[in-house]
Each structure stands twice: as C-alpha cells, then as structure tokens.
Amino acid sequence: MTTSLMKRFVTPRIVRVALTVLAIVNILYLSAYLLGVSRSGTRRTKIMWYGRKMAGNAVSDTSGQVEAYENMKPSEKINEILNRITNDKEKYWLGHTELTDYELRIRVKDFLKQNWENKPTIFYDPRFTLSVYLNEIKNQYLVKNPKNEKSKIHEIVVPFAWSDWVDLTMLNEELVKPENERKTCDYMKAVHHAPARDPNYCLNNEDLTQDELDEMQLPSSFYAPGFSIKKSPTNKASNEVRMWEGKSHLLTYAANPLAVIFLSKEGVYEAKIDGKQRIVDGDLFEHYLQANGYDSAKHGEVQFVMNPVKEFKSLLAKVKPNPMLPEDDLYGMVAKIKDKNPTKSKELYLPQQAFDYQQPNIDEQLKSYDKKLKILWDASTNELKHDQDSIKNNLLSRNEKMYFEGLRYADSFSPRKEETYFRMARLNFGNEENDHDAGWHYEWRFFNGALRYMKQGWNEEELLIREKVLLDRILRNWFRFANEKGIISWIAHGPLLSWYWDGLLFPFDEDIDIQMPAQELTRFAKLYNQTLIVEDITEGFGKYFIDCSSFLHHRGKSWKENHIDARFIDIDTGSYIDITGLGISEEQAPDKYKDLIEESNSRGAPRPVYNCRNLHFYSHEELSPLRFTMMGGVPLYVPNKIEEILNDEYSKGMSVYYYEDFYFVDAVNLWIHESKLDFLFVGQEYKDSFGDTDPEKFSELVKTISEEQVVLLLERDEDILMEYYLTKDMTELHRKELTYLFDMPKGENTLIGEIGHQKTQQEISSNPEYHKFTSELKFQKPFRRSIFNYEKIDKPKHHVA
Template identity: 25%
Template structure:
C-alpha cells in the first residue's frame, strides 16, 4: 500500500482512455486473452488429462465438466468485461470522470432520475416525529451507488476472489492529497453513501416542521425497543392483583395529570421566551427587533459550568454537557475539524472554500453568486425562525456597508455570534439539516459545530472556525465564529483569529437588509470594519470600482469611459445603455437589485439619525423620536423581497 491513496489510483484522468474503445489498455487485452484461455481449459483437460478423459464417458462426469466449463466461462467473461463497470490495477477508473463511460453528465448536479423535491415532500407527508434518513434521498449519489454495487458483485465469485483489488480500500476520507474535481467529488459521495451519519434532525423552513432523524437501522431498533417496553408494561399490568391494580392505576393517573401540568407549564415558559437568550428576538413586533442589546455575560464562556450535569436537565442538555466535558479534555491535541478540498493546480486556493463531503465542482461567476445568495437567505430565515442572533462580519460586512449586497469577488459568507449564543446554537442545532423555504428555492444546508469551540484562544491553530452552515448541493459554506471575553480587558471581545472589539462596537446589534433578507450588523459597523480593513471605505478594490450612480461594483476597465451623469438615466429614472457601460449584464444586475440597494441607502440615512440620539449634546431628543426611527426601519425591513438570484443546481 502506498502512503497516498490517490497515487495508487494514478490520478491522471486525461491520460486514461475509456475501456473497450479504440485505445483500450493492455490490461483489458490481456483479460480478453485470459478469458479465451479459460474457455478452452475444459476441452484441454478432457482431451489431454486421463482422469478428465474418463469423466467424459460417465453422465456424472459430463455434468461436472459442463458445470466447470460454464463457471470458468463466467469468470473469464467477468474478467474481460468488468472493466466497463469495475476498475482493476493501477489504471483504476473509479476516480475518473464518467463523461466517457456513463450516460450521466458529470456537470449536472441533478442527473436524470433524481428528484430533489421528493425527500422534502415525503417527510411532510409522514406525520411521524421520528423518521429514517439516508443521504442518497437528499442528494444525487446515484453514480457512486452504481459503482459500489458493481464492485460488490464483481469483486468475488466463489471460489475465485480478487478482493484485494477493492477500489475504495485506499481512499482517503477526508482527502489529504490533491486530486482533480472529479476525483474529490467521488471521495465525498462515497463517504456520504457508506459512512456519513445522518443528521440529528431536519428543519423544514416555511413549514416550521422539525423531524428527528435516524439511520433506518437505528430507527428500527428504537421502534422494537418501544414495542418491547410496551409489551412488558402490558404484561406487568395483567399480572397485578385487581385491588392493587386499581389503586396503582389511580396513582398513575394522578401522576400523569401532574406530569402533564408540568409539561404544559414548561411548554408555556419556553413558549414565552421561545428558548432564546435575548428577549428582543422573541418579540412578535418587528420594531422591538430593530436593536438587540447583548448583555456582557453573553460573551463569557465557563466550560466547567457548562459541562455540569444538574437536576432537571433535559436529555438534550445532559448530552450537551457531556460533549463539552469531553471536548475540554481533548482540545489541546485536537485535530482539524473542518476539512476542505485539496485540488490539483489550484494556485488560487479555490478548494478551501468548499467542504470536502459535499463538493462536486468549482463554481465561478454568477453560478457561485447564486449559491452564496441562497446560502445567506436560508441562514437568515433559519435564524429568524429559531431566534438565533448572528452578526454578518469580515468580507460580508464590507459588502453590506457599500450596497447591502455581497461583493462579486467574495468567496464565502461570514457571521459572528456571542459565545453563549454559539453554545446554545451547538446544543440545539448541531448536525441539523435545514431545508430552504420552497418559495425561495430548493436549498439544503447542514449545521456543523466543531466541538473545539470550547477553546476560546487560538489553541493549536487548527480550529479558528467554530461552526459552518454548509450547502450540501455544492459544498459552499458560511463561516461562524464566536465572540468572547478572553483577556484582562473585560469590555473587549474577540474571535480566535485575533479580531478584538469593544463590546460597545458590537452591542446593540442592528437589524438590516442584506441580499434582500433581514440580518444583524454590529452597532459601530464602521469602527469594526476599519479595525480589520484600513481601506474598507475605498471605492476601488483590485480591478473593481464601486459606482454610486447604479449602486454596484463594476469592472473598472469596463466602465472607465462612461462617466457622464446626464447620460446614465432617462427622465423616468430608467438606466440607459450608456449608464450600464454598454453591458447587458450590468443592465440586468441593476434592475434586479435596484430595490434592495435603494433600501440600503435609506437605511444608512436612518442610521445617521440614530447616531444623533447617542450624541451627548442631543440628549433632549425623546424616546419617542427613537421609536419613530425604529418604525421607519421596520417599514423598510417588513416587506418580503424576492430572491435576487436563480435557484442553482
């Protein structure tokens, strides 16, 4: 075995040719010769060897010879033809693009026969709160499934076996060595099909349905366990004395009534705050959510306290405490939790922006923007439905600052959370599959929280990202990092990547519009940006320029000769061809985004008004004025703004 599974597979798909074609490799030719030889063996044995010659003259001998002949013919045929469905030797095609050997186009995410809507609809139709989950129902894993089935069928025919040729044996999961896009896609798909555990629950946005999920085997085990428990209870109740049974039934009835009352009290209590650490998020009035004040204690993480199991805890809380305790014990030697995609010839490092399990190809341009857009929309809807506070940060915050949109060159989305909100998020939602509201699209997203978030310093440097929200259709993700007080300065918070902020720069969090959906941004957003990016207010970046007239980032070279303001718009304020730099793409982009970018400009004016309320010289301004500004904000944020990008596949 080599130390590199990819080397053994000889990842050079361009140099390999389709088996059986004009460039069939020597191994296949040898296989055909072997097959012809195997077919001739029974005749040779019968004519040249005395024992087999004698067998020819008996009925039993003839039957045995016939069986041996058929068996050897079958083995020879498989050896010759299984190259089409099963790879042998060093020219292993299991990692090769199937473009030449399959009817499935590798550029399609949804090949013919896979319905991406079916799993969601089936889950909705099933009233059970516990359901079976298989990744192949939610993703197109048909190609690797066929390869696995073929390998299982052809790897051995008793008594002949070539099990040592198992093409999946040396596959690295996660991959450590660089491969092609097709190769790394196969690695992720194989892991999902054969090894990846199911999510703990599925949340259907829009329908507001939550379903606990298990593997089919685990669900069946739980079902039998419940049936056995019920049968035992029935048996015990039937063997009791009548009087004893009567008294016990009354006692059980009283106990059940009290338990039901407790459950209702608990339900009512949880319903009142909707299980949130921040009361403003639970309000039904949008005006109350415009500003969310974050208490200082939300930035303090005490792992020892969190890991204590206390009376009255739910099973979810007890399990979380155990996980935190274990993580604290092993965090110093922790391995990297999140793994990306190492790609050959990837000098720009595109592969680091994809999760290895769900990667299927690099996305560029409008295709990438579409995935990013749906990712942040689904995240914002998820946070709103479940009362989760996150603040957009880093590159995403720069994009918001300029026009309320992601910058066209940005590779991922970033958000931050107060550490205790991140802890609650981990407890309630880790390993949850979030299904996008169908009015927006068909996205499916996995919540994955690293157990090493319990370390609030940089640690060994392998786990500066605390959690991710991952698009399982593409592998593109949203980075989530916690903010905590870690040093002697008790009013400053930081993430693991040495970004420090005064708490007053973060709180109160301000509600705003980003990519057409409601999000939160830091209180002193300009101060936060300038602490990280000294040039955040510059209207040029690389080959891009921000054009205020159309509120878009455009290529500098493309628009440098279109600067006459009077020529850009008609009397009806419609963008002209000149104003769009003679570009159909810019014209379409402006008309697609003009509503939400105009809202952003109005928001920035309202933020300026709010700033005046915090000015010591303007303290005479009443709370009524502040409420008026909040109402104007709510009026801007209340409408539903339709998606701005197509639903990608």
C-alpha cells in the same frame, strides 16, 4: 489602355455583384456594431445593443400616443428597459426568481421496494425526496402532534440516507459495474499531492469486514462504490477525485443528521432522524402511495405527478408551523423582529454575560452532566433507587449527549494540542484544470465541484451566476432559520464591509462570516448541532447542514486551524457560512482597549473586550446594540459601531472605490468590472505610463457616471441590466438607511465616498424616523433563482457553448 481594361472588367453584371457584396459586408458590419462585444477579465458576455432594438419598438402612453424610445428622457428609458424584463419572463428568465418546474412525473413500480432489492444504484431528485418526506411528516403530525406542540416534537421520527438528500449519482458510474471492476483507493491516491495523514482513510471493497459494513449500515460490499472513504485524507487532489471521495463518504461512513427542520414564513416543522435507510428500501414510499389513494399491488404501471410544493402547502394548511415560544426567545429577538409597531426599536441590546464563557462555565457544566449521569445510572441499575421521574428529569437528548461528549473531549485538550475539526476540499491548483482555487471555500464531504472550475457543459458566465445563487441563498436561509429560532448573530468582516457599500454581497468575495456571543454559540450547538435545515419549499429546495466544532468551548487563539466554531453548509455544493463566537479570553488585546480593560479590572469585573479564535477583538459597546437592517433582501443584524469596526479591519475599505479591477458605481449602486465600464470613457486620460489603468483616475471617472451613461450601460450589458433590475429597490433602500446612520451632506444623493462619520448611538437610537424605517423591514422575494431551478432546468435550457 486603362479605359479598355475598365470596360473589359467592369461590366454591368460585375458592378451589380460588387454592390451586392458591399451591401452584405455593410450589413454584417452594422450588425456587429449594433450587437457589440463586452469584454471582461472574468467572463465573456453576450451583449445586446438594447437601446437600438427598443428604438424600433414604439411605447404607448396612457393617451394612446406613441413616443419613440430614442426621444425619451434617460429616466424614462431606464424605466422602459426595466419594464421589458418584468413583461418578458421567457427572455429574461434570470429576473424572475419564483420557483418553477417543481412537478415530477414517475411510474409507481419504478420505486417499489421489491424492485430495488440487490440494486445498489442511486436515484436522486429533490422533488421526489421532499414530496415523500413532507407527506410522511404531515401524516405523523396529524396522528401524534396535530397542534405542533414543542413537548411532542420528539414523536415525529423518520429514517434517513444521505443518498436521498444529496446528489450522489456520480457513484452510479461504479455501482453498475461488477465489484472487481470498480475504482479502488489507488485511483484516488494517484492524484494526491502528498500521502494521506491516515493511510487507512480509504478501504477497498475487498477489504471491508462485516464490522465495517455494520458501521456503514450497508447490507454487503456490493453497495459500496469500490472505495469507501472513512475520513478526509487532508491532502490536495483533483476536482474529480475530491468529488469521488466526498460522495463515497456520504454513501458509506458518514453519520446521519440528528434532526431535520423545515422552514416556513410563520415557523418551522421538526422531525427526529433515526436509522439509515433509503426511501426505496423502506416504507415511506408505500405510505406516500396510500396517502394519495394508490395501491402498489394494483397501480404499478400508473404514472402520476409528485409535487413537493403542493405537499408543503397541504402541511401548512393542516398543521400550524411551530413558532418561537416567548420563554425560548432568550433575548427577545424574535418578538422584536415580528413587532410591526413603528414606534418600537428593533435594536438588540446584548448583556455582557452573553460573552462571558470561560473555564468555570465548562467546569460547572461538566459537574452538572456528571451528576445527571450518576442519577440516571443509579435509577436504572439500582432497584432501591429506581425512579421513573428521576429518569425522565435527567434523561439526555441525543443533542445534549453529543454536546456533553464534545465538552468533555474539548476539555481534555489545551488550545495548542487540540485536533483540527473542519476539513476542506483541498485542491491541486496552478494547472490547466484549475488555475487558482485551492478548495478552502468548500466542506469536503459535500464538495460538488469548485465554483469556477470549467467543467463540461458549463461556461464562465453560468458558473458566476451559480456562485451568486449559492451565496445569496445560503445567507437568506441562515437568517430565516436564526430569525425563527431566536439565534443571535450578525454579519462580520467582508460581508459587513459589503453591506456598507450597497447592502449586497461583493461579487468578488466567496466568504460569508457570521458572529455570535460565546454563550449563544454554546446554546446554538446544544440545540441544533448536526441538524439538517430545509428551505421554505415555496422558494426552493435548498438544504443546509449545521456542524459545530467540538472545540468551540475554547476562546483562546487557535493553533490548529480551529478559528471557525461552526458552519452552515449547503449540502448541494459544500459552500458554507463561517460562524465564530466572541468571548472573553486571556489573549493580549490591542492597545486601544487598554484603558477599558484596566478600568474593568479595577472593579473586579469581566473585561468588556471579546475576541474570536482568529484574534479579531471588539469592545462590548462596539457590538451592542445590534442594528436591524437588510442585506440582499434579507432582514439581519449588524454591530453598533460599524465605522469603527470596519476602519480597524479595512483601513481604506470604506473609501476606496476599487478592488481587483472592480469599481463601485454610485449611479447604479453596484460593483462592476472595469472591462464593462471602459467604453464610457473613450478618449479620457486614465492610463499610467505603462499603459495600465490608474485605479485612482478611473475611480474619479466612475464617480461622474451620469443617467445618460447608465442608459448606455444597461443597453450594452445584459448582466449589469439584470443585476440592476434585481437589486435596484433594495440598494436604494440601503442608501436611505445610511442617512439615519451616517452624516450624509446630500442625503440619499450623497456618493459613498462623500459619506461622513457614523452618527452617535444617541443620535441614532433617539430618532423615531429610524425606528419607523426598521419596523418596515421584512424578507423580500429571493434575488436569485433556486439552485435546483438554475442547475437542473434553466442552465441546460439556455446554455450557450
């Protein structure tokens, strides 16, 4: 019976079908195996079984012989994998960070003034804005200041509207509606977790008086979105409402910057800002047309290409950038950085006076400003004392006036009574929309969505890439600005610890902290508060706003969340660098400084121990001399006694190989999530009795990763491959640098966990090889695509739902 059933059901045709199905199943299984799946606690990543694909492609050597990929040595495989990224810009676009897609085609009549009358909607494209402004500034320089002399900088003046510089087009959703159909303040308040501290923080269109419109410099309420935001509501809200509020504030009540500075590799260009006016409402576009040979009356239908990179290069060619003048280089930092003599030290010794900023300094400044104002008043109101020279010599710039007003305002408060200056984009969290982001990492005015908030059209991987772009670029542009302008600053806290490990920013930290001496902080505020900084246009279109707290003159503990003295804010996202000053105060210092303080007191000298307003303390010798180094391809400074500072703040930070499921991999000099590494240790014992990973055991395995395993890692995970490709040269350079600064028994092959103590200052400073090493440090090309390229061009093109 069994035989007859077999004959009945297992016909030759059925056998052929079965074999075909089996073959298809095997092919699918094999494909799935070869493609692999990479799991991650923070993301899901598409994986390529890179090595298998490479094995099918022959690699030619110089003799023309062919060697199969699988027969290569591990080091050769790594080089071959990296070469593939170099040679395939389309596939590995994230590995090629040069600026692209910077041209914009427009039609002339679409931007003529007459076509924007009674039109409140907003057009935004940084290529448009930057092309127009660069052309305008160039032509003003050629007429008024062709040699870019510092004494004539104030003669270059342009109007400004935030809507030309920040993407406020979200508001068009309301601006296209009749006024009575637009959102109102009630829409915002409905999702607040508590009432706003000031109930009048928001005004509906129907409540706008002429005085309010005059303050906003808007022609009518028709140009307001329905809800005009005067100030931060200070409470929590949804991601969407926080964006509405910040963008409405910028459109309506936000004050303009005082100046704009364009960075370049050889100096800067500066222009003063006066008047609130959109490009389409003024004469800037008409000037641009004329400069490019177009007549708006005749060429309305003409389409042409705007190119900000071309405009910037034209400016560079016709007007030399303004470098730092020696007399303005207060500490000689700029001269040191630009000196390529390999025998010269780039160490920066800071005088103790730089940290000595106390009440007598405030009193002296107030007295000086009051005297100036009295002279100005008499010279302009008393004909017997009228004197043009007196007016000229005592005239306050707008920056000085703002500084003086902040100084006087701060002096009217004790630290316990001062108001909170900076406001964040506080978010409702612990819900389906947002599980953990409280909004503390975004300035509320420029908030453009939480970095890891899952918004439509984005996936987790894309958000994490965006975060890396933002943090790398903001660090790069702060130090490009500071190094050109001679502003003394150094990395601190998390970034300093991160620098120690691999010379990069941690992938799990969203904070960037910068410190500077208290005297330098006040100088920085006086010169550059409320200034807009524009990235070197050949590298990207980043724009950063400098905002300094009125209470930076206080050096004691902050009782009102004023721990931060200034911020360098990315206006495209609201992300920022925290800037804190270190100075002398009457706060109780840790016991470790007791003898130092007593010794200085016995001599009647200011104590050489300094603190920020969050009560982190440092001695003068822990900070000075500052050491020139690199982080993420950016030249910057770190404090002198790195080990001592880090051990005080992070007791195990220099030795523990793990943090929140990330592990440091010496073999590639990167922090990598556990879920991307565990496949390397199948069969190994690293779980505890509950089945969870024992981080100590897993760390020991990670320390043993071999070159063969690195190949597997790069073949399996394109994210790791890309990060390794972008950072390899700089992390290896950092490992070499550590040999000059720390005891490393195996030289550059020493594991981070095996590094000994920091060498003495004398050992480091007297080493000519160390000075030769630092003399060669310079800006590298950006590690990441520009935020414009990534958000507007690359991400939409390569998005995977």
